[in-house]
Amino acid sequence: MATRVVMEALSPTMEEGRLVEWKKREGEAVAVGDVLAEVETDKAVMELTARAGGTLLKQVVPAGTTVPVSQLVAVIGEPGEQVPTEPAARGGSPETAVPSAPAPEPRPATASAPSPGRIKASPLARRIAAEQGIDLGSLHGSGPEGRVVLRDVQRPAGAGGGPPVARPVIRTAGGPAYTDTPLTQIRKTIAKRLAQSLGPVPTFYLTTEVDMERAWEAREALQGAGDGPRVSFNDIIIKCVALALRQHPACNAWWQDDHVRYWHEVHISMAVAVEDGLITPVIRDADLKSLREIAAESQDLAGRARERRLKPEEYTGGTFSVSNLGMLDIDEFTAIINPPEAAILAVGRIAQAPVAHDGQIALRRRMRLTMSCDHRVIDGATGARFLQTLKAMLENPLAMVY
Numbered sequence: 001m002a003t004r005v006v007m008e009a010l011s012p013t014m015e016e017g018r019l020v021e022w023k024k025r026e027g028e029a030v031a032v033g034d035v036l037a038e039v040e041t042d043k044a045v046m047e048l049t050a051r052a053g054g055t056l057l058k059q060v061v062p063a064g065t066t067v068p069v070s071q072l073v074a075v076i077g078e079p080g081e082q083v084p085t086e087p088a089a090r091g092g093s094p095e096t097a098v099p100s101a102p103a104p105e106p107r108p109a110t111a112s113a114p115s116p117g118r119i120k121a122s123p124l125a126r127r128i129a130a131e132q133g134i135d136l137g138s139l140h141g142s143g144p145e146g147r148v149v150l151r152d153v154q155r156p157a158g159a160g161g162g163p164p165v166a167r168p169v170i171r172t173a174g175g176p177a178y179t180d181t182p183l184t185q186i187r188k189t190i191a192k193r194l195a196q197s198l199g200p201v202p203t204f205y206l207t208t209e210v211d212m213e214r215a216w217e218a219r220e221a222l223q224g225a226g227d228g229p230r231v232s233f234n235d236i237i238i239k240c241v242a243l244a245l246r247q248h249p250a251c252n253a254w255w256q257d258d259h260v261r262y263w264h265e266v267h268i269s270m271a272v273a274v275e276d277g278l279i280t281p282v283i284r285d286a287d288l289k290s291l292r293e294i295a296a297e298s299q300d301l302a303g304r305a306r307e308r309r310l311k312p313e314e315y316t317g318g319t320f321s322v323s324n325l326g327m328l329d330i331d332e333f334t335a336i337i338n339p340p341e342a343a344i345l346a347v348g349r350i351a352q353a354p355v356a357h358d359g360q361i362a363l364r365r366r367m368r369l370t371m372s373c374d375h376r377v378i379d380g381a382t383g384a385r386f387l388q389t390l391k392a393m394l395e396n397p398l399a400m401v402y
Contacts, residue, residue: 002077003052007067010039010046011312016068017041018185019048020122024056030076037063037073042189043279043315045122045308052076058083066185121148122275122308128153149275186277201255202375205334208387210394212350212365218397222291229295234270234324237347239294240393242266242286245320248386252319253377254340260377261340269318269338270298272305279305280338282318326350332368342377345390346370367394 007017018040024030035047036056058075067073075083119136121129125148129136134153141148215236222231245252245266254261266287269280281301283294304310320342323335326349335346348368355364369390373383393399 002057002075002081002083003054004072005036005048005050005074005076006070007039007073008048009069010048011041011043012316013043013189014041014069014185016066016185018066019061019063019073020045021063021120022059023047026056026059027079028056030054030056040185040308042185043308043312044305044310048073050076055079057081119148120146125149125153125275184276186274186279189277201337201339203337203372204375204380204383205370205372206380206383206387207332207368207370208391210367210369210391211355212367212394215394215397216350216365228292229299231291231295232298233326233350234322234347235291235295235298236397237324237345237394238268238270238283238286238298238322239289239291240390240397241320241322241345242268243399244386244390244393246287247389248382250382251343251373251378251386253342254319255342255374255377256340260342263319265319267317267319269315269321269341270301271321271323271335272302274306274308279310279315280318280321281305281310281315284317321345322347326367332370334370335372337372337374342374343383344372346372 007019010017020038020040022037023035024037030036030050031053032050034050036050037048039046039048054076055078056074057077057079060072060074061067077083120141121136126136128134129139129148136148139148139152140146142152212233215233219231219233219236249262249264252263252266254263265285267282267284268286269282271278271280281304283289283297283301286294289297301310301314305315318338318341321335321338321344323344324347325333326347328349330348331351332348333346335344337344346369348370350365350367352363353366354361355366356362357364369387371383371387373380
């Protein structure tokens with residue numbers, strides 16, 4: 001009996017998925033656990049695997065189609081079996097039923113190799129390349145398995161591994177006045193979460209400025225000690241935030257509609273910019289980990305986040321978020337709370353400024369922190385006391401060692 005393959009909920013918040021690429025062709029043999037296709041969810045690119053063995057009789061939807069969860073995408077069975085029919089997915093081809101003719105004879109299983117002439121590229125990279133007339137074959141893919149991603153399309157020819165550079169839009173007489181770009185799954189989710197946060201969440205903001213001279217010296221000393229992972233300022237901030245939350249559990253909380261959940265564990269969500277969006281991988285039990293452990297974990301999570309290879313359990317369950325734009329030369333900003341968390345910390349750049357120090361004017365490295373608070377959970381004085389503790393720890397990094 002033929003087995004229906006449906007779009008599975010590959011992440012806790014997934015409502016639909018975009019079928020990026022088929023890994024098995026019609027007529028190929030399929031074993032339980034084989035990867036049938038790559039699916040772009042609201043958070044990552046994940047694998048849709050076979051739950052039954054046999055032959056892939058039919059690909060119901062083409063690559064590039066957005067499919068609601070639980071909708072038919074393929075059929076597995078024995079050659080000659082009738083194929084179930086079902087309406088095509090939204091955004092797919094106009095076919096309304098799958099023919100019941102005998103399936104083609106099995107072909108050699110070569111699904112892991114791309115079809116001749118097909119270049120591996122993310123959906124967004126393909127779209128931007130098509131809009132700008134860029135030949136994907138001329139680009140060197142820097143994504144997993146040589147996949148072409150957005151930064152490769154944005155990087156000028158001959159730029160090698162340098163930072164991405166946005167391409168200017170060249171207007172020509174008689175050309176289109178604008179370009180409509182469909183939303184990716186991650187951008188749809190960001191839009192939905194923003195509406196959930198900014199609308200119903202009564203938010204207030206607290207800003208403080210921190211003297212980072214000692215933290216700067218501590219990081220320099222750590223960089224020269226040992227061959228472990230390089231410790232960033234963001235790692236130091238995450239560690240201090242985690243320790244401060246232990247002292248102020250009222251800020252380590254979730255709003256749950258009819259109750260507030262105060263967490264005894266500290267799991268820090270770390271905002272990471274990815275292609276066409278943002279994701280927050282979670283460093284669990286950050287208060288119990290050393291700086292080196294946090295540094296190693298944050299580098300690993302950030303790298304896999306940019307490749308869209310995180311597992312759902314790696315970007316869910318955070319109890320407090322940290323968003324850092326200091327490396328992009330931003331002095332100060334306000335971040336949007338990620339429900340059900342009750343707060344998020346926005347981190348600006350570290351810059352030298354003339355300030356009063358020990359009775360005289362001196363150049364000191366300073367950094368601004370802005371905390372967005374859900375007023376249903378956190379009061380002004382509660383948030384202020386948390387920031388006071390965090391500031392004291394950053395200004396005296398030895399406070400982390402006790």
